[in-house]
Amino acid sequence: MEATNQDRIITLTLNYTNGKQQEFEFISSAERVGEQANLGTRLHKFLTADPIIIELADKLVVIPIHNIESLEISPIPSKLPDGVFHSMREIKK
Structure with missing residues (x-):
């Protein structure tokens, strides 16, 4: 998977x-109009889905x-669903 300078690879x-x-x-292409807002909407739909369905190049999971x-998503999307706690810090024990 190759990304251009305007693309971001989301893990x-x-x-x-x-x-x-x-x-x-x-x-996630930064060039696409509304891509970041769309990513937040997609994230919300993904988190509320049951089951989670992921399309790969050769199969559906x-x-x-x-x-x-x-689950973890990195880097953090700029547009997030409502109810997200912002600017938190994890405390390791």
């Missing part, structure tokens, strides 16, 4: 309840939401 990390982890990537303990 989605799924942490499963069985302790396994799986990562996916997609390119269907993941029941009850198998996911947590």
Whole structure:
């Protein structure tokens, strides 16, 4: 997957309840009109979906939401769904 200077590679990390982890990537184009706002909307739909469905180049991956303990998206999209706590810091113990 190659990104141009105006593209951002977004990484989605799924942490499963069985302790396994799986990562996916997609390119978010800064050139597309409204792409960042659209990314926030897509993120909200993704987080409320059951099951989560991911299209890869050669297959469709269907993941029941009850198998996911947590997920991480990096870098942070500029437009986020309502209800997100902003400017937080993780405290490691």
